[in-house]
Amino acid sequence: MYTARSYGPGRFRASPHRSDYFGRPSRTGRFSGARNRGSKLLGSDVSLFIKKAQESTATLNPVVSHKFADFNLLPFLQQNILRKGYVTPTPIQDQAIEPILAGRDLIGVANTGTGKTAAFIIPIVNKLFQNPSKKALIVTPTRELAFQIREELRDFASGTRINSALIIGGSNIRRQLEDLRRGGQVVIATPGRLKDLIQRKHIDLHNYSTFVLDEVDMMVDIGFIADIKYFLTMLPTPRQSLFFSATFSPRVNEVLRSFVQNPVTVSVKQTDTLINIEQNIIKVEATSCKEDQLRTLLTSGGFDKVLIFGRTKHGIDKLHKHLLQNGFRVGAIHGNKTQGSRLQVLNSFKRDEIKILLATDVASRGLDINNVSHVINYDLPATYEDYIHRIGRTGRAGKRGTALTFVD
Helix, strand or coil: CCCCCCCCCCCCCCCCCCECCCCCECCCCCCCHHHHHHCCECCCCHHHHCECCCCCHHHHCCCCCCCHHHCCCCHHHHHHHHHCCCCCCCHHHHHHHHHHHCCCCEEEECCCCCCHHHHHHHHHHHHHHHCCCCCEEEECCCHHHHHHHHHHHHHHCCCCCCCEEEECCCCCHHHHHHHHHCCCCEEEECHHHHHHHHHCCCCCHHHCCEEEECCHHHHHHCCCHHHHHHHHHHCCCCCEEEEEECCCCHHHHHHHHCCCCCCEEEECCCCCCCCCEEEEEEECCCHHHHHHHHHHHHCCCCCCCEEEECCCHHHHHHHHHHHHHCCCCEEEECCCCCHHHHHHHHHHHHCCCCCEEEECHHHCCCCCCCCCCEEEECCCCCEHHHHHHHHCCCCHHHCCEEEEEEEC
């Protein structure tokens, strides 16, 4: 159905005006500074999207030094880890859990889909159970990722009194304030709502001894660098600071220098993209035929669970209508959807009630969805970093995946 071929120079276009991942216009009306100065913008080199998956099982499953039973974790936590089916840590977990347990600041660098969330949630749960008066704050760029982190927290903290508060936009603020009043030993927040509640004096950052910035490069890219710097001015000292990112830019490093003290650096990133993802291109025969090409592709063999990325909310809605009319089990998420609708569609996709999920880049970071067989870039991503994160939704946990990119 698709083969790697050589094409002449393409006309790759990225809109100079785009919405951020929450569906609002970007704060500058253009790409953020990280995109203008630090990101690899896509050009006419289609070879960026063509890469054979590597077959070496030794490479796909690198050697780790520990089993979870080797860590100095409380018995209930060991049981919850086993209940989730975890025996051998991923490389980032293998190297990060011990220094976090020891109270060290940490910089974690790893490809998306390599278990970064558990790498910090497990030691945080262990610490908070032993010290119930302590609190942890986790800041992450998207609502979906915040929900996912909370689910992980609940799994690992099962059977304890560790409670959490989810502080995100697009949801009932009264419920969030009630969760904070009940204790909120772990607060998981997106930057906008967190800043709002700080300024209303509902949250005092001096109360949090552990602070996590997750997917920092994305927060910088979508214009939250000023908010991050604002948070840093309000944090207590001493504190434990944990900093996770899959990619770095000069502006990310700018945040990093003021955030951590004498950190342990854990880097398990070997390549830009996971080596077990087969990457290829689909030549668009004509703009008018693009929907037909996609439909034909989806009806061919092996497209069992497919995540399709588009550039605009309008384009996603149009494609959603087209696929529904042609009998596909499909859902769509983007910034104009309500939070409840987005979660309902995501959960339907996770449970295999729908086989195709259409999304803008709101779904390109951090989401852990099992067994996605294919990622399709129906519209070209704005930067190569966006491409990396999009295709990282497949090929997770060492499984094979396929990424296909439509090109003019």
